Amino acid sequence: MSSQPDSTESVPLPTPESAGINVAAGEPPSSTSSDDFFSSASAASSDENINPSLSSDPSQNRPQIPISWPSDGVLTLDWVKNLMSTFDWSSRNLRPSEFPTVLPVEVFDALVLTASNILHKEPNCVPIEPDKDGEVGSSVVVVGDVHGQLHDVLFLLKDSGLPSEDRFFVFNGDYVDRGAWGLETFLLLLAWKVFMPQRVFLLRGNHESKYCTSVYGFEKEVLAKYGDSYKGKHVYRKCLGCFEGLPLASIIAGRVYTAHGGVFRNIPATPSKRAKGKKNRKVILSTESVPLSLGSLEELSKARRTVLNPPWEGPNLIPGDVLWSDPSMKPGLSPNKERGIGLLWGPDCTEDFLKKFSLKLIIRSHEGPDAREKRSGLGGMDEGYTIDHVVPSGKLITVFSAPDYPQFQATEVRYKNKGAYIVLKSPNFDTPIFYSFEAITPRPKVNPYYDFEDVIDSDEELDLTMMVEAS
Secondary structure (H helix, E strand, C coil): CCCCCCCCEEEECCCCCCCCCCHHHCCCCCCCCCCCCCCCCCCCCCCCCCCCCCCCCCCCCCCCCCCCCCCCCCCCHHHHHHHHHHHHHHHHHCCHHHHHHCCCHHHHHHHHHHHHHHHHHCCCEEEECCCCCCCCCCEEEEECECCCCHHHHHHHHHHHCCCECCEEEEECCCCCCCCCCHHHHHHHHHHHHHHCCCCEEECCCCCCCHHHHHHCCHHHHHHHHHCCCHHHHHHHHHHHHHHHHCCCEEEECCCEEEECCCCCECCCEEECCCCCCCCCCCEEECCCCCCCCECCHHHHHHCCCCCCCCCCCCCCCHHHHHHHCEECCCCCEEECCCCCCCEEECHHHHHHHHHHCCCCEEEECCCCHHHHCCCCCCCCCCCCEEEEEEECCEEEEEEECCCCCCCCCCCCCCCCCCEEEEEEECCCCCCCEEEEECCCCCCCCCCCCCCCCCCCCCCCCCCHHHHHHHC
16 A cells, blocks of 8 residues: 555455455455454345345344344444344345344334434534544544445445444445335444444435435335334334434544535525514524525534425525535536535635635545436546545545445446445544445345336436425
8 A cells, every 4th residue: 555645545445255355465454353243244146036045044144033122221342243244134034024023113212212312412513533532543434325235334344344442433424215225224323323422423414314215215115124004104203303313514633524415505694674562683594695605613513403304495504505515626606406405516615615624624425426427527436436626725525335326227237336435544534545345246136115217316406396295
């Protein structure tokens, strides 16, 4: 692995089947105590349209199910690792409707409630200080969209090394939709959050909303797994409530801003005329006829994130900006007309944002290979990441962690993109090291939970009428 001062290091990984060599040889970082849980991940193909078995004897390697919640309510590393291996096994051996035999609703409730209580207490922009406790040699792994691709997430966790006292994780959102195992993926990451709340940080993506999950499959996935009666609707409703608690952004070591979509606007306050007989002046927030400008971290901290769908109009626009915005090579800040929500921002805005807040990097996600092929002037997502803006104060990076995305493709030729994650290392945490990886193959065979041939792409204009109805 070559290294130059202030340079960006890029380390392509071998395919998952051959991964696991020494870091010194330019290979992935070694994992700590993470070799056992993944030993059952070798998949076999099946002609039936259900999940294939690991072997000719489906009962072989069968975990103890159902999973039970610890009597003292305290999760352990063994409990989380068992959840990982059990979800992997069930995805390959059980029909979706059998999922409650793996994770009963009562255990789901306990996990989501515990995680929600933690998440809702975190600020909109979470400060992450890896070296605050005197740890030497800490690292932060930044992960982009994973979109329900459970087996690729399991590989990523093993490849990067599981969360630990000196290995932090920041997930940039979009845990669900499109892929067939969004529920397992989201619950697994919630378990890591509960187990290591000061080491694992889960941010919100645009797909963690009622609108997107009703269009791109997560709602139907939940109902297929828990039933479309009370239990299934209860599980879906609890997930939506948990989505509302996910923070919008993070700042790592005071030098790196991460968010799903990107930057956000200033919301000017325009006082209205004071009505007679009223003691207090009513303040109306207006964005009409006001030139767009970048917002402040103070404004971000005050935004109301507990919304089912980020608003595209009105006074609470910052959540929509953070989750839906995209970079552009065109200077300036403008409405994101292609998506119908959020902003487009140019290299000059990246420079202003970095300089204004004394940052070195913006790391965002939000765009896969399908979105990037329609974006002129920006790099493709073949390797799972792009460096979009290089400015005097630093860089803007997009990272996308779902390889061979989307799982269900309507095109004759698959994108076959790699996924990637970023490692930031002590002491400055501002020189990104990229690790690209291929998709785990073969994937278990399963039906899609949305009409992937006809549904609009997430990078096209929103159906605002449907979003209103979803709210």
